[in-house]
Amino acid sequence: MHQASLFAAQPQHPILDAEGGVRYLPDVFAPDWCARLFAELWDGAAWNSEQRLMYERLVEVPRRVARYRIGRDRLPPLLETAAGRVREVLAAPFDSIGLNLYRDGRDSVAPHNDKLHDLVPGQPIAVLSLGATRRMTIRAKRKPHASWHIELEPGSLLVMSHASQHHYDHGIPKDPGVTDARISAAFRVRGD
Numbered sequence: 191m192h193q194a195s196l197f198a199a200q201p202q203h204p205i206l207d208a209e210g211g212v213r214y215l216p217d218v219f220a221p222d223w224c225a226r227l228f229a230e231l232w233d234g235a236a237w238n239s240e241q242r243l244m245y246e247r248l249v250e251v252p253r254r255v256a257r258y259r260i261g262r263d264r265l266p267p268l269l270e271t272a273a274g275r276v277r278e279v280l281a282a283p284f285d286s287i288g289l290n291l292y293r294d295g296r297d298s299v300a301p302h303n304d305k306l307h308d309l310v311p312g313q314p315i316a317v318l319s320l321g322a323t324r325r326m327t328i329r330a331k332r333k334p335h336a337s338w339h340i341e342l343e344p345g346s347l348l349v350m351s352h353a354s355q356h357h358y359d360h361g362i363p364k365d366p367g368v369t370d371a372r373i374s375a376a377f378r379v380r381g382d
């Protein structure tokens with residue numbers, strides 16, 4: 191197990207592959223700007239509850255979500271600005287945003303890889319974090335299942351290559367110690 195969090199606030203590059211692997215970039219956005227974006231999304235995003243099938247039963251996912259297509263949907267204004275900056279920093283033509291709202295440490299996302307069938311191969315997935323710091327766990331699908339823990343601080347970007355989704359799962363485990371809310375914005379390239 192790798193305790194990447196010991197090196198918090200430093201760029202980290204735990205996983206390498208031909209498409210950039212998995213990278214953590216802290217402090218891409220300033221704290222006060224992140225607080226404004228958080229407030230805008232908290233109040234103004236089109237939050238939904240979603241359900242998913244688990245063991246043949248429909249269960250509510252333990253977080254709220256909202257989805258936007260850049261250039262098609264009307265985005266909250268600061269989110270539009272954030273999207274422009276993320277496209278610029280990573281030089282990738284992101285055209286979709288998936289927001290997640292974790293109300294407190296009881297909310298989570300189970301280990302998964304992002305579905306690739308509607309994403310453009312070779313283009314990264316970038317997760318912007320706002321609000322409470324939460325720990326992401328990344329785990330190799332192949333034995334012996336190497337794993338990494340990365341503290342996702344507000345203002346950071348976690349960048350995962352398209353290829354990494356074949357070989358690693360990621361998730362945000364529940365954390366009873368977290369009482370504040372976190373919002374993440376996952377930028378992807380759908381290309382349709």
Ligand SMILES: O=C(O)CCC(=O)C(=O)O
Pocket residue numbers: 288290299304317326342360361362374376
């Ligand atoms: O909230 C996060 O940091 C991860 C979200 C995620 O994995 C997803 O939206 O697919």
Ligand SMILES: [Fe+2]
Pocket residue numbers: 302303304360
């Ligand atoms: Fe994901």
